[in-house]
Amino acid sequence: IPPARKLNIALVGLGRYANILADGLLVAQHCRLAGIVTGTPEKAKDWKKRFNLDDKNIYNYQNFDQIASNKDIDLVYVVTPNALHKEYVLRAAKAGKHVIVEKPIGISVEEARDMITACEKAGVQLAMGYRLHYEPYNMEMKRMGQERIFGKVKLVEASLGYKAISNPGEWRLHKALSGGGPLMNLGVYCVQAGRYITGEEPISVTAQYGPVTYPDIFKEVEESITWQLQFPSGAICTSSSSYNCGIDRLYAAADEGFFELSPAISYGPFQGRTSNGPLKFPETNQQAVQMDEIAKVILAGKRLPDHISGLEGLLDMKVLMAIYQAADSGKKIAI
Ligand code: NDP
Structure with a gap:
């Protein structure tokens, strides 16, 4: 009805x-x-x-x-x-x-x-x-990780980058409006993936800024950044987010196999496979769903589940800020 x-x-x-x-x-x-x-x-x-x-x-x-x-x-x-x-x-x-x-x-x-x-x-x-919380390929990555379909997840690689920003007027390049570079814009998806594939909150992070190869454009925000999250179970999530090259992938290595998507995070169509074979789901209109x-x-009249609520945004923001702190200080930061 x-x-x-x-x-x-x-x-x-x-x-x-x-x-x-x-x-x-x-x-x-x-x-x-x-x-x-x-x-x-x-x-x-x-x-x-x-x-x-x-x-x-x-x-x-x-x-x-x-x-x-x-x-x-x-x-x-x-x-x-x-x-x-x-x-x-x-x-x-x-x-x-x-x-x-x-x-x-x-x-x-x-x-x-x-x-x-x-x-x-x-x-x-x-x-x-x-x-992506309602997108079938990503939700299958979450399920396979959290339900340990291939055993315990040991390593996640989650990266997203694109090379499209060249207009100096773009707000994404201005820290006062964006809060930061590709980490804020794209890296948030990688942090999300690390969290939903492991089902855990990261406990510490190390991070490194990439070189500035377009100094006229990247005056206020990073051009690229790489980081490593550590989870309580011992799982690691390594990620890069970048405005200087295209990358769009998730990979999870577990005790008894692997599962991956590439493209994984953009608007699709997505492609995925596991150590058992290809993944196939219908394409959805991500925004409509x-x-x-x-x-x-x-x-x-019900309460929204936590995973789509403001709390989820807050948990990600804690991690994003710790990543910047780690890259700025060169030290391992507890989250
Ligand atoms: P755009 O620059 O294309 O649009 C932002 C709009 O915000 C402007 O067109 C303008 O609309 C309004 N605005 C109000 N004040 C300002 C200001 N000071 N400077 C610039 N714009 C202003 O950005 P996007 O649409 O790409 O991104 C907007 C938000 O959506 C961001 O938070 C971004 O992270 C998010 N986003 C999410 C995506 C996703 O896949 N979930 C994909 C892309 C973006 P008006 O003229 O009507 O006032």
């Missing part, structure tokens, strides 16, 4: 990823694009037409707080640059709206805590925009 109604979502920050989310919302079953919050009037006009939006559901950053009295918006999805997540999460919570926040949750552990506290106080739910699964929980 279809649900009585769809969850009404407003996207905040109509950039590249918001467009991909909007496409996902067109095919979603349990939620729909109902509103937008944008600082660019031309985008407001264009989106209104493209998605047939009601004028009263279109906000800018100044009048956004008026969304509190708009019964036609249930949830606000924050898709701004990282350093602006906190402001919009807090304003959405204050307006009594549930929130999804894009990765990474913010730019510090303190910000993550503030967002979680604000949502708890306001009685709204805070979800992370972790699309993620928002649908979150919408179902909220529409049912």
